[in-house]
Structures are given as structure tokens and as C-alpha cells.
Amino acid sequence: MRAVADLDAAGQVVLVRADLNVPLDGMTITDDGRIRASLPTINELSGRGARVLICAHLGRPKGDDYEARAAGGPSLWPVADRLGELVGRPVPLAADVAGPSATQVAASLADGDIALLENVRFEPAETSKDDSERGEFAARLAALASRYVGDGFGALHRKHASVYDVPGLLPHAAGELVRTEIDVLRRLTEHPERPYVVVLGGAKPSDKLAVIASLLGKADRLIIGGGMSYTFLAARGYEVGRSLLERDQIDNVRTVIEKARRSGVEIVLPVDLVGATDFVPEAAHEVYPVADFPADRESLDMGPRTRELFATKLADAKTVFWNGPVGVFEFPAFAAGTRAVAQAISECRGLTVVGGGDSAAAVRQLGFPDTAFSHISTGGGASLEYVEGKTLPGLEALER
Numbered sequence: 001m002r003a004v005a006d007l008d009a010a011g012q013v014v015l016v017r018a019d020l021n022v023p024l025d026g027m028t029i030t031d032d033g034r035i036r037a038s039l040p041t042i043n044e045l046s047g048r049g050a051r052v053l054i055c056a057h058l059g060r061p062k063g064d065d066y067e068a069r070a071a072g073g074p075s076l077w078p079v080a081d082r083l084g085e086l087v088g089r090p091v092p093l094a095a096d097v098a099g100p101s102a103t104q105v106a107a108s109l110a111d112g113d114i115a116l117l118e119n120v121r122f123e124p125a126e127t128s129k130d131d132s133e134r135g136e137f138a139a140r141l142a143a144l145a146s147r148y149v150g151d152g153f154g155a156l157h158r159k160h161a162s163v164y165d166v167p168g169l170l171p172h173a174a175g176e177l178v179r180t181e182i183d184v185l186r187r188l189t190e191h192p193e194r195p196y197v198v199v200l201g202g203a204k205p206s207d208k209l210a211v212i213a214s215l216l217g218k219a220d221r222l223i224i225g226g227g228m229s230y231t232f233l234a235a236r237g238y239e240v241g242r243s244l245l246e247r248d249q250i251d252n253v254r255t256v257i258e259k260a261r262r263s264g265v266e267i268v269l270p271v272d273l274v275g276a277t278d279f280v281p282e283a284a285h286e287v288y289p290v291a292d293f294p295a296d297r298e299s300l301d302m303g304p305r306t307r308e309l310f311a312t313k314l315a316d317a318k319t320v321f322w323n324g325p326v327g328v329f330e331f332p333a334f335a336a337g338t339r340a341v342a343q344a345i346s347e348c349r350g351l352t353v354v355g356g357g358d359s360a361a362a363v364r365q366l367g368f369p370d371t372a373f374s375h376i377s378t379g380g381g382a383s384l385e386y387v388e389g390k391t392l393p394g395l396e397a398l399e400r
């Protein structure tokens with residue numbers, strides 16, 4: 001894989017695919033980690049006299065055509081503003097993705113300048129499953145530039161036009177963020193030091209059953225908490241009340257639990273839960289053992305015995321991969337479980353990797369410095385799929 005340093009970038013318009021998909025509260029960025037993580041590549045290219053044209057997505061715009069999506073948003077303007085603050089000069093935002101405004105912005109760049117294209121997912125072809133639709137759009141994007149740098153690690157698992165197709169059309173290289181992320185994930189997947197403990201949280205088992213199945217051959221222990229643990233508890237016959245539940249996944253979860261038992265991989269589940277009356281920050285709540293969870297409550301966090309159990313199961317780990325918060329950490333009253341997991345991992349010696357936008361946002365919001373972990377990945381889905389052993393389409397395209 002070529003690095004940015006190998007690319008003759010000076011004086012060229014370099015299309016940089018970055019992952020600037022930051023969490024927003026209205027139009028306020030609540031965690032700018034992905035923007036900051038994209039700076040090394042942007043600054044290096046700009047410093048070498050490239051004309052840096054950044055392409056990124058934000059959220060998942062809805063609508064059948066470009067007009068509907070652009071009208072519904074979200075626009076990348078808050079990101080352009082923040083990026084401008086971080087690089088110390090305004091970053092112009094094109095009014096479209098690959099239309100007249102983008103062409104004009106690209107043409108007006110001087111050496112070292114930085115500009116941003118509008119949300120690439122306003123173009124329905126970006127995410128199309130149809131190769132020729134994507135190809136046509138990729139050609140329009142590629143026409144804006146003469147070089148391509150893939151640095152959107154968090155989107156490398158997407159077979160999208162700007163991630164997968166454009167690198168085939170221009171001389172290309174992998175950005176610094178992508179190279180750093182892949183280096184760490186390689187250490188995690190090739191000869192991890194043992195015990196290797198994986199903590200999985202987040203909402204849905206359906207998203208993560210495949211990774212769990214593949215980890216059964218690699219990890220020594222799987223700690224499952226948060227939204228997806230309720231389906232695991234239900235599969236073990238427990239009442240989970242109104243907690244998040246994927247009923248149609250219960251059989252699949254049972255199969256995974258059985259496979260784990262046969263392969264000697266320990267699966268650690270919550271033993272007590274924080275049951276709330278509603279999904280709101282100020283909801284009344286109490287701690288219940290899993291065997292005693294009331295039908296009219298919804299679990300929003302792990303209880304104190306679970307926090308202790310998870311910490312014990314992490315204490316001897318030499319390698320840790322954590323993906324997904326284990327409670328609704330956005331509500332302070334329900335952040336204790338996620339805080340306890342972060343704390344226990346930060347005390348581990350060895351390689352500790354926090355994977356994913358949500359987990360990364362969680363540790364920062366809870367006040368952990370980035371240095372508390374070996375690596376905080378900017379990609380949730382991407383790091384999971386890599387750890388799972390899947391080929392990431394965007395990585396494959398950069399390696400070609």
C-alpha cells in the first residue's frame with residue numbers, strides 16, 4: 001500500500017476521502033475526534049503544496065434523489081467550520097458534491113489550500129449496489145482531481161463510490177490515519193498476547209453475531225453488555241422486560257452460545273441490570289438481578305455486580321478489544337457501566353484497543369484521556385469487520 005509520502009502531490013488537486021462523520025446535537029459537534037484524527041494527512045498534503053479537496057459523508061441522508069437529500073441534510077458546514085478552526089484558516093465548503101460548485105471550488109484552489117465537498121451521500125449513487133451507477137458517479141468525482149488519498153478508515157468497510165471506486169480511477173495512496181489504524185489492528189489479529197478479551201456492547205446482536213462467531217476461534221473471553229446483552233439474556237431464558245430485544249435473533253444467539261461452550265471460549269453476561277421506567281435521562285430506576293427483572297422496566301445500564309464482574313474478567317487481559325458502550329452513557333445516570341468498563345480497560349497492561357465512533361465518544365465524554373488506551377479507533381464497523389477477518393472493500397481498493 002502506497003503512503004502519502006510516496007505520492008507526487010505538490011501542485012496536484014488531491015481528493016482526500018476522509019471520515020468526518022461526527023456525532024451532532026442539532027448542528028453542534030459533540031465529539032470532533034474524527035476531524036482531529038484526519039488532520040495529519042490533510043496537513044501533510046497541504047504542507048507539501050497539494051491542493052487538498054476533501055470528500056466525506058455525514059449521517060445517512062434520506063430521499064430518492066439528490067435534491068431531496070440535499071434539502072433534508074445534514075450539510076457538512078459544521079464540519080467545515082470546525083476543520084477551519086483546527087487548521088487555522090477558513091475551509092470553504094462547496095455547495096454540491098460533484099457539480100458546478102465543486103468544479104469551481106476545485107479550480108480555485110491554490111497550492112496548499114484546503115476545501116471540502118458537500119455531503120457525498122447527497123448523491124444516491126454513492127451508496128448504490130449497482131456497479132455502473134457507482135462507476136458513473138465515481139468518474140464525476142475523479143474528474144475533480146488528479147490524485148486520490150484514502151484516509152476514511154471508518155468507512156473502509158463500505159463498498160461506496162468515493163471509498164471503493166474512485167481509487168481505481170486515479171493514482172492513489174493510503175492516508176496516515178488508515179495506515180495507523182491498520183497497523184494496530186494487525187497487531188490485534190496476528191498473534192495477540194493472551195488472555196485476549198473482547199468486550200462487545202451496542203444495540204443489536206444482529207450486527208455483531210458474525211463477529212462473535214469469528215472471534216470464537218481467536219479470543220479467550222467475550223464480555224457482552226449493553227443493548228445486545230438483553231437478547232443473550234433472553235436466549236438463556238431470563239425476563240428482560242421492555243429492554244431492547246431482537247426476538248428474531250434468539251435462536252442465532254443460542255447457536256453462538258453453544259459454539260462458544262464447545263470451543264472453550266468464556267461468554268460473560270450481565271448478572272444485574274439498571275431497570276428504568278422510561279428511556280429518558282431522568283427516568284426513575286433501580287438495580288435488579290437478572291433473575292428478577294420486572295416485565296414493565298427497561299434496562300439502560302449494567303448493575304454494580306456486573307461492573308465488578310466485568311472488571312474482574314478484564315484484570316488479567318494482555319490484549320483487549322472493546323466495541324460498543326454497555327449502557328446509555330449519554331444519560332449521566334446510566335453511564336456507570338460504560339465508565340467501569342473504560343476504567344478496567346485503562347488499567348490493563350498490554351494492547352488495549354477501543355473501537356468505534358460510539359465507544360470513542362463515550363470514553364472522551366466520560367473524561368478518559370486518549371492516552372488511557374493503546375489506541376482509540378475511529379471506525380466501529382470497519383475495525384469490527386477487520387478483526388472478524390473480512391476484506392474491507394476500501395482497503396482492497398487502496399492496495400490495488
Ligand code: 3PG
Pocket residue numbers: 019021059060154155158357379380381
Ligand atoms: C460510521 O460512522 O460508522 C462511519 O462513518 C460509516 O458510516 P455508516 O455506518 O453510516 O456507513
Ligand code: MG
Pocket residue numbers: 380381
Ligand atoms: Mg456505522
